[in-house]
Amino acid sequence: MDRIPILKFGNALLVTIQVDMHDRLATALEEDLTGKIVEHNAKGVLIDISALEIVDSFIGRMLDNIAAVSRILDADTVVVGMRPAVAITLVELGLSLTGVKTALNVERGMELIKARLRTSDTEDEDDVEE
């Protein structure tokens, strides 16, 4: 496989990572994601890592990168489905994923993105009123 599929859900994009990531696949995913964020005017990116038993520094960096680029394009990144053991390993590795939001599962992640959209909608309305 040379591409990880990106699914569109309303204002959000969903990516499930199931395979071992290598350099080329990670770069392709980042490129595809940025393209899709712009194409679909997406406000959120959900990355499901429930299939991953190990998250090393390479994946941690990739998640941070995706979050940083998405933020510039005005989209939130939420990592969902992290296994308890993975969370422990990440902290032990000193990777606390500071730039990335996390949620227990896809539904909660989607709620996070929707909550943020409602807040920004209200802000937009405020702007109009001024």
Place this chain on the structure above:
Amino acid sequence: MDRIPILKFGNALLVTIQVDMHDRLATALEEDLTGKIVEHNAKGVLIDISALEIVDSFIGRMLDNIAAVSRILDADTVVVGMRPAVAITLVELGLSLTGVKTALNVERGMELIKARLRTSDTEDEDDVEE
């Protein structure tokens, strides 16, 4: 990888198939899916195959199996994201996936499931009125 992740979205379950399916993985997926349908009282199963460049008779049979079992458990199966070349190959192989609904993408597949839920809700209400 020994398990394909199954994501819950409201009344539906979502599976993205990204890796080559083999016997054990297909059996595990069928078992996991039936378990999750019962656990979450799911009314629909979305199977995204946009990552697959080839769908052979083995995958075709697996999709048919999943649809048949889900139907018994009162859940619709919708296959989404099929590539044009895959559709052509399926027909050439004589696999027309008769038991499976298809939709162009996840959003449309989700609409199919919701539409069916609305219909069955109305039927339930009719039952109550009688």
